[in-house]
Amino acid sequence: MTEHRQQPQTIEPATFVPLGETVASRRFTVKPLTGIIAAALLVSGLVLGFLFTAKSVVVQVSPASADLSISGGITFKLADHYLIRPGDYRISAMAEGYLPLQQAFSVGPDKHQLLELAMAKKPGHLELSSTPAGAEVLVNGEHAGTTPLTVRDLPRAITNWSSRPRAIPPQKTP
Numbered sequence: 001m002t003e004h005r006q007q008p009q010t011i012e013p014a015t016f017v018p019l020g021e022t023v024a025s026r027r028f029t030v031k032p033l034t035g036i037i038a039a040a041l042l043v044s045g046l047v048l049g050f051l052f053t054a055k056s057v058v059v060q061v062s063p064a065s066a067d068l069s070i071s072g073g074i075t076f077k078l079a080d081h082y083l084i085r086p087g088d089y090r091i092s093a094m095a096e097g098y099l100p101l102q103q104a105f106s107v108g109p110d111k112h113q114l115l116e117l118a119m120a121k122k123p124g125h126l127e128l129s130s131t132p133a134g135a136e137v138l139v140n141g142e143h144a145g146t147t148p149l150t151v152r153d154l155p156r157a158i159t160n161w162s163s164r165p166r167a168i169p170p171q172k173t174p
Contacts (some may be wrong), residue, residue: 003054050074054083055107059091066095091115095096097122 025087058081059068072089075082086107093101098119128137130147136153137144144151 050076050085051083054085055109055111055113057082057084057107057113057115059115059117061093061101062119063095066093066098066101067121068079085137091117093117093119094118126151126154 054076061068069092070082070084071087071092073085073087075084075089077083084107086109088104088106090102090104098121101117101119103117107113126139127150128147129149133147135147137147137149139151139154
């Protein structure tokens, strides 16, 4: 018998030739329904996060007819109280016949909080006349002028006002 041995073959590398532009590119696509559901879940999560962390703040202002505005964060008004997250805020109040009010306040960790505000009344004006004219007018004991007179920017805390006739010089008799 003859032995027949095969010679080992050498493996040679082949040159690479790309197939061309036939490979499709993979892009990430979002279906509209998936996007809507994701947005709804995100908004729901944010609303729930606010509701679970917000504190109840009751604002009592005098006069009760004042228009209130709170700045500094997200607030949600329910009847006579607000839901506000803890932190620093600024409240503004406006009412007919009262000076505007602006005040800083803080919401702490307590679940229920009370904020009481009292607005200052606007100063008034007093118009005075007398017969005969020229009477001296005193407001809280201080000279304010002679009649006819309009006293402006009177505070609400006038304790008294009075007038006294002007001094009439003596007349000479013939």
